[in-house]
Amino acid sequence: MKLTVDQLHITLDHRPILRDVSLEARKGDIVGLVGPNGSGKSTLLRAVYRSLRPAEGVVRVGDDDVWALPARTAARRTAAVLQDTTGNTTGLSVTEIVALGRTPHHGLLGRDGAEDHQAVHDAIDRCGVRPLADRDYTSLSGGERQRVLLARALAQSPQLLVLDELTNHLDIRARFELLDLIRSTGITTLAVLHDLDLAARLCDYLVVLHEGAVVAAGPVLEVLTPQVLSDVFGVRADTDRHADGVVRITYAAQPLALDVAAADAVTTAETVDR
Amino acid sequence: MMVAVSIGAVTIPLGEVWGIVLHHVTGTGTPGDLALDQIVWNFRTPRVVLAALVGAGLAVSGAVLQTVVSNPLADPTVLGFSYGASLGAVLIITLGGGAVLSGVGVSAAAFLGAVAAGALVFALGQRRGRMAPTRLILAGVAVGYVFLSATSFVQLQATPTELRTVMFWMLGSVAGAQWNQLPTVAVVVIAGTALLTLFGRRLNVLLAGDESATALGVDVNRLRAVLLILSALLTGTVIAVAGGIGFVGLMIPHLVRLTIGADHRRLLPLTALLGAVYLVLVDLLSRTLDRPNELPLGILTALLGAPFFLWLLRRNKGLDYA
Numbered sequence: 342m343k344l345t346v347d348q349l350h351i352t353l354d355h356r357p358i359l360r361d362v363s364l365e366a367r368k369g370d371i372v373g374l375v376g377p378n379g380s381g382k383s384t385l386l387r388a389v390y391r392s393l394r395p396a397e398g399v400v401r402v403g404d405d406d407v408w409a410l411p412a413r414t415a416a417r418r419t420a421a422v423l424q425d426t427t428g429n430t431t432g433l434s435v436t437e438i439v440a441l442g443r444t445p446h447h448g449l450l451g452r453d454g455a456e457d458h459q460a461v462h463d464a465i466d467r468c469g470v471r472p473l474a475d476r477d478y479t480s481l482s483g484g485e486r487q488r489v490l491l492a493r494a495l496a497q498s499p500q501l502l503v504l505d506e507l508t509n510h511l512d513i514r515a516r517f518e519l520l521d522l523i524r525s526t527g528i529t530t531l532a533v534l535h536d537l538d539l540a541a542r543l544c545d546y547l548v549v550l551h552e553g554a555v556v557a558a559g560p561v562l563e564v565l566t567p568q569v570l571s572d573v574f575g576v577r578a579d580t581d582r583h584a585d586g587v588v589r590i591t592y593a594a595q596p597l598a599l600d601v602a603a604a605d606a607v608t609t610a611e612t613v614d615r
Numbered sequence: 616m617m618v619a620v621s622i623g624a625v626t627i628p629l630g631e632v633w634g635i636v637l638h639h640v641t642g643t644g645t646p647g648d649l650a651l652d653q654i655v656w657n658f659r660t661p662r663v664v665l666a667a668l669v670g671a672g673l674a675v676s677g678a679v680l681q682t683v684v685s686n687p688l689a690d691p692t693v694l695g696f697s698y699g700a701s702l703g704a705v706l707i708i709t710l711g712g713g714a715v716l717s718g719v720g721v722s723a724a725a726f727l728g729a730v731a732a733g734a735l736v737f738a739l740g741q742r743r744g745r746m747a748p749t750r751l752i753l754a755g756v757a758v759g760y761v762f763l764s765a766t767s768f769v770q771l772q773a774t775p776t777e778l779r780t781v782m783f784w785m786l787g788s789v790a791g792a793q794w795n796q797l798p799t800v801a802v803v804v805i806a807g808t809a810l811l812t813l814f815g816r817r818l819n820v821l822l823a824g825d826e827s828a829t830a831l832g833v834d835v836n837r838l839r840a841v842l843l844i845l846s847a848l849l850t851g852t853v854i855a856v857a858g859g860i861g862f863v864g865l866m867i868p869h870l871v872r873l874t875i876g877a878d879h880r881r882l883l884p885l886t887a888l889l890g891a892v893y894l895v896l897v898d899l900l901s902r903t904l905d906r907p908n909e910l911p912l913g914i915l916t917a918l919l920g921a922p923f924f925l926w927l928l929r930r931n932k933g934l935d936y937a
Binding site: 387390391392412413414415416417419420421423425426427428429430431432433434437438441442444445447449450451477497503 | 685686687748813814816817819820821822823824825826827829830831832833834872873876877878
């Protein structure tokens with residue numbers, strides 16, 4: 342299902358977080374959302390998975406404004422894997438965690454049916470966590486947990502996947518496997534990624550957020566220009582497409598002179614404070 | 616439960632007990648010795664039934680609250696419900712109109728106190744319509760302390776006789792159980808447990824964290840509000856008739872979780888069952904350990920339960936990862 346974000350404005354505690362953000366993901370696209378810390382990436386995702394109501398603007402999944410849909414209906418279309426540390430899942434097995442994905446498909450009186458069991462079963466197989474199915478979720482490694490959370494999202498039978506730093510803290514092989522897994526689902530995806538190399542590897546399109554606004558959007562090579570990398574991320578780097586089709590970023594040995602000066606200024610200020 | 620009915624200050628053979636209960640329930644058989652009949656049917660049976668209901672109610676409330684505030688230390692006491700009930704009860708015992716009010720009045724006041732505490736936690740624990748778990752539990756603790764201070768202050772004004780009543784009430788007892796109070800308690804505990812079990816899937820989702828739960832289509836603030844109200848009503852009802860019995864609401868849910876896992880659709884019914892069995896057992900001991908005197912339940916619940924609980928905590932390796 343396609344995702345359209347149209348002229349979104351979000352304010353948190355009277356502070357503007359997003360300003361006039363628009364983006365689009367066509368059906369089946371994988372769109373990466375990149376930008377420095379605090380640029381508003383996670384906030385944008387919250388508006389998409391219906392957790393933070395925008396002050397202005399519309400988020401459409403398919404043809405419907407998600408904020409006009411009931412929460413459950415929206416959650417049947419959009420599944421999210423987040424950096425959520427507030428929970429306490431002690432005592433839930435992997436299968437039980439994956440089964441949480443069926444929640445939006447049931448009301449208060451709903452009982453699990455054949456369709457639910459099938460969806461959970463398929464998601465577990467798809468994400469390769471069958472051997473872990475009866476384990477306590479909290480006993481898993483970081484990489485295993487992310488696979489389980491992705492399985493939970495897939496069990497939701499979504500038409501849009503929202504991913505926030507899915508590959509954080511994972512080793513390189515686990516990262517690649519997870520990215521391949523996402524690609525293989527064919528589901529429209531909006532993914533926040535810190536690692537630009539991974540973003541370049543996974544995504545069809547990138548959207549660069551900087552201080553709450555979109556500063557570049559389009560195919561990976563067109564977006565990750567030396568100019569954007571220096572203006573937004575403060576690094577000197579080149580990008581090119583290798584023979585195998587993968588976009589690679591080559592970082593220069595020295596960061597931007599400007600940034601070194603800025604970092605020095607910060608250090609000095611801190612010293613003065615003390 | 617039959618055994619619990621048969622043992623007490625006077626031990627009555629099981630067969631006799633069975634005969635008497637059967638006679639009352641089905642109307643068949645012959646009424647036995649009148650004195651025994653009186654003990655079994657009018658004193659012990661309602662008492663055992665009440666102990667079971669109270670144990671179930673407290674344990675289920677505890678299980679739900681632990682999930683709602685996302686904290687394993689939560690129970691009706693920590694969230695201030697029990698202290699609210701105490702204040703209500705103590706006010707009536709010390710200031711109330713004596714014998715007329717003492718029976719029904721104390722229960723009603725305790726219920727109102729618990730619900731008032733629940734309402735306060737509910738009101739103070741939210742900010743701009745958002746109920747963050749940490750804010751909720753801290754609000755509960757603060758509200759509890761305020762009620763506790765007020766209770767202590769009222770106690771200072773009490774006469775020694777009143778103090779004894781207050782003390783006994785605060786430590787909890789089901790000794791005063793009467794048939795006529797059972798239907799209300801039974802309906803609230805059974806319906807409450809059933810309703811909360813229906814929320815089982817959503818309670819599970821709360822375990823995944825607030826943002827994840829929201830993304831799963833659950834309105835976490837509304838859910839918390841509903842669950843908080845339901846558990847305050849449930850707690851209020853059982854504390855009102857049995858006083859402030861601690862530890863059951865904290866320990867039983869963990870015991871069940873450690874044994875069968877955290878899926879609330881299984882957790883809540885089994886927690887109710889174990890809470891019921893446990894309090895029947897504790898009540899049995901409370902009236903046999905020091906025959907013919909009775910010990911308050913609150914003294915025994917923790918004294919008996921804590922060692923077993925600690926043993927289970929040490930044995931369970933799952934907790935190492937959490």
